[in-house]
Amino acid sequence: MKIFDAHCDLLDKMNLHAELSFKQDSIYADVSFPRLNKAGVAVQCFAVFVSNRPHVSFTQLLEAFDTFHNRIASHEGVRHIRSKADLTEAEASGKLGAILTLEGADGLEGSLVNLRTAFAMGVRMLGLTWNYANWAADGVLEPRNGGFTLKGKKLIEECTKLGLILDVSHLSDKGFWELAELSSAPFCASHSNVRKLCPHPRNLTDEMIQVLIARKAVMGLTFVPWFIKASEPAIKDILTHLDHVAALGGREHVGFGSDFDGVDYHIPGLEHAGNYDRLANEIYRRYSAEDAEGVLYGNWRRFMSENLPG
Numbered sequence: 001m002k003i004f005d006a007h008c009d010l011l012d013k014m015n016l017h018a019e020l021s022f023k024q025d026s027i028y029a030d031v032s033f034p035r036l037n038k039a040g041v042a043v044q045c046f047a048v049f050v051s052n053r054p055h056v057s058f059t060q061l062l063e064a065f066d067t068f069h070n071r072i073a074s075h076e077g078v079r080h081i082r083s084k085a086d087l088t089e090a091e092a093s094g095k096l097g098a099i100l101t102l103e104g105a106d107g108l109e110g111s112l113v114n115l116r117t118a119f120a121m122g123v124r125m126l127g128l129t130w131n132y133a134n135w136a137a138d139g140v141l142e143p144r145n146g147g148f149t150l151k152g153k154k155l156i157e158e159c160t161k162l163g164l165i166l167d168v169s170h171l172s173d174k175g176f177w178e179l180a181e182l183s184s185a186p187f188c189a190s191h192s193n194v195r196k197l198c199p200h201p202r203n204l205t206d207e208m209i210q211v212l213i214a215r216k217a218v219m220g221l222t223f224v225p226w227f228i229k230a231s232e233p234a235i236k237d238i239l240t241h242l243d244h245v246a247a248l249g250g251r252e253h254v255g256f257g258s259d260f261d262g263v264d265y266h267i268p269g270l271e272h273a274g275n276y277d278r279l280a281n282e283i284y285r286r287y288s289a290e291d292a293e294g295v296l297y298g299n300w301r302r303f304m305s306e307n308l309p310g
């Protein structure tokens, strides 16, 4: 059993707490190397997240990239994935593949030079916004529900040129539809659920899910309790979201993006990354082995192998 997880916020915690080690379990973090290993996580995306700080700067991004390189990617059991070849080599070596991602363009400070520097440092997926407006676009909780700024449109172009994958989780509805129109490159949703089942603006409408499917992209279902169900969400309710995307024709276009270390509350049984196998076992019980393998690993794997640089 192998798992690909498209979003966690461990890096944010590691930046705030210098004593947190990736090598050891901690009561202060959900994700650790031993827990990922135990649960069968083969590829983990690590998001840099500074967008909620009062003064966001590119220096903060550089510090977070440094944390990723020095405290995660340098671990002997980890292979940093920057390219298709790295992904194949991570699989062949049995090491944990680690992908560096950025949640919110805020810290790029409107600069394409900063964007290219971030790419050179290994960032391979960019969430355009967090919940609010930034220089590039509006997030889902920005009341005016705007789309992209002129600079944001240039950012889309540059990402397409670089081969940096765009991520629509947290992006406003208007932003989603503008991106669909402006970009022919595939984009994904690293950690979002189904709005029809749980009407939170962070979740995707069926029409949005259909666009992701048509573009051969992937949406990562997330374990954030209030994006799953309004009251008493359980592991089985994540499967309801999975069933819904599958019924829309998305069986090959859905995976997971846990958001471990991004929220303080968890659904019972999925308190940390070491329990991921409990969800995986449920999926193997409900779906064919082939579909379960795809949902847990193969769908994201295919998307990355098609869209990471060569």
Ligand SMILES: [Zn+2]
Binding pocket: 103, 170, 191, 259, 262
């Ligand atoms: Zn998030």
